[in-house]
Amino acid sequence: MKKMFVLLSGVLLLSLAQTVRADVPDPDVLIKETVREVLDVVRKDQELRAGNQKKMLELVDAKVLPHFNFEHMTRLAVGKSWRTATPEQKQALMNEFRILLVRTYTKAFTSYRDQVVEIKPLKLDAAATEVTVKTSIVKPGSSQQPVLVDYDMEKMPNGWKVYDLTVEGVSLVTSYRSTFADQIQQAGIDGLIKTLVEKNQSAASNAAVAEKAGNK
Template sequence: MFKPLLCVLLSVFAIQAMAQEAPDVLARTVMSEVLEIVKTDKAIQAGDQKKIFELVETKVVKHFDFTHMTALAMGREWRNASAEQKTALTAEFQTLLVRSYSNALAQYKNQTIDFKPLRMKPEETDVIVRTEIKQPGAKPVAIDYDMEKKTEGWKVYDVMVAGVSLVTNYRETFAQEIKAGGVDGLIKSLREKNKQLEAKK
């Protein structure tokens, strides 16, 4: 469900503008630049994994709060993890998401993004940027971005695709892994999954 749309997520939030700007303005400002790269770069369109991964690493990763994302995916189990386990979980989950996003980015073709008006008070530090993805021959898909303002700027910490949370979509799987092998078992599982993705790349 999510994979064909993750490339849009990447494109929208490759933010390079100043952090003082509103989150929707940031997204609008950089969207055309990044989408242009994806559409015109022959290597990316051909599926050059190395170049796609570099694009994600340089323009996307720093604008996501992966610790917050991991905590959401873990749910209440996050409280039971040690500091070392939290660090390892965040690192492995980040790697998993980045590699998945990199694969999805190559699938971007002719989607367009319609930004909905942002209703935000000046003092707010947690907002939802609402968009609608229009795809040729398919119904529009609503994608909402949960963003939190940090000292270093706005960060994405969850994405709702057609009303379903991208991050918490992992919660059931994580809970099953923890039940079977504890937090260390989940870390091991994520690490093995990442090795498999690396091997495919």
């Protein structure tokens, strides 16, 4: 289930990329207007489809992550322990969680194979500051059921931001929260930070080895 979550959520997360605009589109319109353009980049770029990790990392970092509220996401993932963390610990947690997600979604994007994203219409109250945008991933010509993905988004001064998403009933934030809670209980906040740093460093090292092997 976690593997499906990683692979399929990443495909939709890429659709959140947008050019900065003076007007702020509704959240569902934002996704609908950008998904085709951004996924076309992945579809047409042979290096991305071949798994060019460096290029994919740059794409994710530049186009996807600016549309996430990482402080909110990290706070939710860490849970009640966030309140007792120092400002330095909070910043370290946000930095490492961000890197973790970059690596996770980079792997997901390289598995993209012409899925179609359908955005469900959204009735948005003018005063709304939080909404859930419901979408589904459909594989053309496949008998498999669509994969349902919900985005929890909040309105910020600079536009709508994602603070959680749910794939087939599994919340991204919740899935990390249980793991983080166990690590904090065993080794405290610093222990969690250490674990995330080591995990990110290991992932970066493995990616470098894979890329070097692929270039031979």
